[in-house]
Amino acid sequence: MKFTDVILQTSTKILVFIILTFSIYVMFAGHHNPGGGFIGGLITASALILLYIAFDVKTVHEIIPVDFKIVGALGVLIALLTGIGSMVLGYPFLSQTFAYKTLPLFGKTELATAVIFDLGVYMAVVGTTMTIILSIGEDE
Amino acid sequence: MNNFVILPILLPLLSGILMFFIRRQIRLQEALAVAGLLSTIIASLLMVSTISDNGIQILNMGGWEAPFGISLVADMLAGLLVATASVVTLICVLYAFYSTNQDRKKFYIYPLIMFLLCGVNGSFLTGDIFNLFVFFEVMLISSYALISLGGGKIQLRETIKYVITNIIASSMFVIAIAYLYSITGTLNMAHLSERVALAGQDGLITTVSLLFLIVFGLKAGLLLFFWLPGSYSAPPAAISALFAALLTKVGIYAIMRMFTLIFYHQSELTHTILVWMSALTMILGAVGAIAYTDIRRILAYNVIVSVGFIVFGVAVASEASLNGAVFYLIHDMLAKALVFILGGAIISIAGTDKLRDMPGLIRFRPTLGWLFFLSALALAGVPPLSGFVGKVMILQGGVEQRYYVMAAVGLITSLLVLYSAMKIFINSFWGETLLSEGEEKSSGKGYLLPGSILAALIIGLGIGAEPVMEYVRQAVEVMLNPTLYIEAVLPQTDI
Numbered sequence: 223m224k225f226t227d228v229i230l231q232t233s234t235k236i237l238v239f240i241i242l243t244f245s246i247y248v249m250f251a252g253h254h255n256p257g258g259g260f261i262g263g264l265i266t267a268s269a270l271i272l273l274y275i276a277f278d279v280k281t282v283h284e285i286i287p288v289d290f291k292i293v294g295a296l297g298v299l300i301a302l303l304t305g306i307g308s309m310v311l312g313y314p315f316l317s318q319t320f321a322y323k324t325l326p327l328f329g330k331t332e333l334a335t336a337v338i339f340d341l342g343v344y345m346a347v348v349g350t351t352m353t354i355i356l357s358i359g360e361d362e
Numbered sequence: 363m364n365n366f367v368i369l370p371i372l373l374p375l376l377s378g379i380l381m382f383f384i385r386r387q388i389r390l391q392e393a394l395a396v397a398g399l400l401s402t403i404i405a406s407l408l409m410v411s412t413i414s415d416n417g418i419q420i421l422n423m424g425g426w427e428a429p430f431g432i433s434l435v436a437d438m439l440a441g442l443l444v445a446t447a448s449v450v451t452l453i454c455v456l457y458a459f460y461s462t463n464q465d466r467k468k469f470y471i472y473p474l475i476m477f478l479l480c481g482v483n484g485s486f487l488t489g490d491i492f493n494l495f496v497f498f499e500v501m502l503i504s505s506y507a508l509i510s511l512g513g514g515k516i517q518l519r520e521t522i523k524y525v526i527t528n529i530i531a532s533s534m535f536v537i538a539i540a541y542l543y544s545i546t547g548t549l550n551m552a553h554l555s556e557r558v559a560l561a562g563q564d565g566l567i568t569t570v571s572l573l574f575l576i577v578f579g580l581k582a583g584l585l586l587f588f589w590l591p592g593s594y595s596a597p598p599a600a601i602s603a604l605f606a607a608l609l610t611k612v613g614i615y616a617i618m619r620m621f622t623l624i625f626y627h628q629s630e631l632t633h634t635i636l637v638w639m640s641a642l643t644m645i646l647g648a649v650g651a652i653a654y655t656d657i658r659r660i661l662a663y664n665v666i667v668s669v670g671f672i673v674f675g676v677a678v679a680s681e682a683s684l685n686g687a688v689f690y691l692i693h694d695m696l697a698k699a700l701v702f703i704l705g706g707a708i709i710s711i712a713g714t715d716k717l718r719d720m721p722g723l724i725r726f727r728p729t730l731g732w733l734f735f736l737s738a739l740a741l742a743g744v745p746p747l748s749g750f751v752g753k754v755m756i757l758q759g760g761v762e763q764r765y766y767v768m769a770a771v772g773l774i775t776s777l778l779v780l781y782s783a784m785k786i787f788i789n790s791f792w793g794e795t796l797l798s799e800g801e802e803k804s805s806g807k808g809y810l811l812p813g814s815i816l817a818a819l820i821i822g823l824g825i826g827a828e829p830v831m832e833y834v835r836q837a838v839e840v841m842l843n844p845t846l847y848i849e850a851v852l853p854q855t856d857i
Contacts (some may be wrong), residue, residue: 230633250502291382292382292383294382295379295382297379298375298379299376299379302372302375302379306372307369309365309368313425314365314421314422314423314424314425315365315368315372315421315423315424316424317424317425318424338494344835358566
């Protein structure tokens with residue numbers, strides 16, 4: 223570890239949480255306001271990449287032991303399944319719906335199936351971006 | 363609304379995604395591939411019979427009505443091509459079981475093939491021109507990965523050429539779509555057809571149509587085929603068989619769709635250019651097929667000749683020639699897959715693709731020899747086989763419309779195709795047996811099942827041409843009357 227990394231590492235530890243929180247906010251904002259799974263996924267990926275820059279690949283891999291290829295595939299699978307779900311119920315492929323429910327803690331909340339689709343997109347984007355960047359970065 | 367239409371796109375995609383979770387279990391992946399492809403074939407055959415009974419099937423995705431949302435349109439042309447593409451992919455996957463090495467199988471070759479089919483089927487089925495671009499990209503990105511797998515010198519060289527050519531073509535595609543959108547204000551193909559007909563196809567729209575022609579010409583290998591012979595010889599035989607059978611055909615389909623549905627008003631200009639491009643493609647392709655002496659290049663140039671021939675049928679645009687073009691397109695997907703698989707088997711047995719060094723294989727590979735002979739006849743269009751029917755109809759249409767010179771070019775080039783295929787047959791099967799039993803480089807096993815299925819299909823398509831023609835006529839009926847397509851897609855409103 224180089225001495226000059228101290229500032230980067232210390233600020234990264236704080237920044238990563240801010241970026242991750244913002245990315246999740248953006249993802250949930252997606253179906254009404256600017257945002258969505260794609261942009262949320264990119265922001266998450268940027269937080270993860272910041273971690274990889276501040277620390278090394280090995281350390282981060284110990285903290286987040288996931289295979290990003292699987293994350294990406296799982297995301298596409300979730301997005302596809304929301305489409306198939308609407309088919310099974312007899313609506314056109316990829317039809318979306320929403321309902322208002324009163325949840326504890328949140329109060330009256332809008333629950334939209336578009337969020338599940340967005341979650342799939344989010345995971346697919348995180349998975350692909352990280353796979354691409356890691357396979358370039360590890361190759362030395 | 364008919365959710366059935368999405369299945370030929372959805373099933374390959376779904377089975378491809380599931381394979382990511384079983385990366386190490388190659389056997390399981392193979393089983394999943396076969397299951398996914400079989401269900402795709404069944405779905406597409408059911409779709410063809412539904413279209414035949416009830417007319418064009420529409421699916422407005424997410425329930426958004428036609429000009430605003432993205433609609434999938436399964437007319438008979440799309441249905442037939444989807445069914446053929448799925449069958450060909452299954453056969454190529456069967457060949458890939460034996461002919462590709464473990465490294466490629468571990469690096470997602472089967473998921474990539476499934477995504478390729480997803481893109482191909484999507485391009486056939488979509489009724490939205492921007493969506494067509496998206497599915498083209500799905501298909502192309504899978505093909506980039508399939509070409510570059512292996513990472514040897516030849517793969518890297520050909521991948522770079524292939525990727526750069528296609529990225530330029532794709533960016534032109536987007537630019538052309540943007541022009542068209544700024545002129546007409548719509549992306550739905552039925553709506554485009556209606557609006558272009560209403561506004562009249564003036565000079566500007568015709569120019570945009572020529573831009574589309576360049577784009578699809580690059581993708582289909584129509585005159586702009588400089589990238590094709592190299593790229594198709596880089597990947598292993600099963601993959602290049604898949605490419606030869608499917609990729610250029612999607613370009614041809616796009617030309618068919620665009621110039622029968624949307625840009626059919628200025629046929630003196632656009633279709634004349636198409637005729638000339640197709641004639642030049644046939645001549646140059648035939649020259650290449652004769653000139654080269656290695657199997658891979660000869661076969662790649664044969665792909666180019668047939669592209670020219672089919673587009674000639676499209677350009678003449680009479681009923682007979684369009685019938686012929688659609689029929690020949692189906693035939694060519696099967697025949698090209700067959701000849702590439704057999705060519706791959708010959709190369710892997712002999713250990714070389716230079717005709718000069720070929721041993722006489724007929725003594726210990728008689729089945730392979732006669733299968734190859736059959737495929738050579740099928741390429742040239744000799745009567746009992748399926749190529750004959752299509753060729754006759756295209757030439758008949760051409761002569762009726764007084765394209766005598768071009769029809770003659772078509773005839774002469776099919777003779778040259780026969781010559782080039784026979785050159786391979788004679789050089790690799792006749793002559794002194796240089797290898798003795800057991801000395802061949804590899805057993806070349808695995809060609810027999812896919813090869814005989816394809817050969818049976820080609821013979822069946824030739825003998826049973828009349829029932830198939832029933833479906834082909836339904837496809838051509840829509841191509842000749844764009845109003846049928848428009849009425850099926852757009853909701854009827856009283857304006």
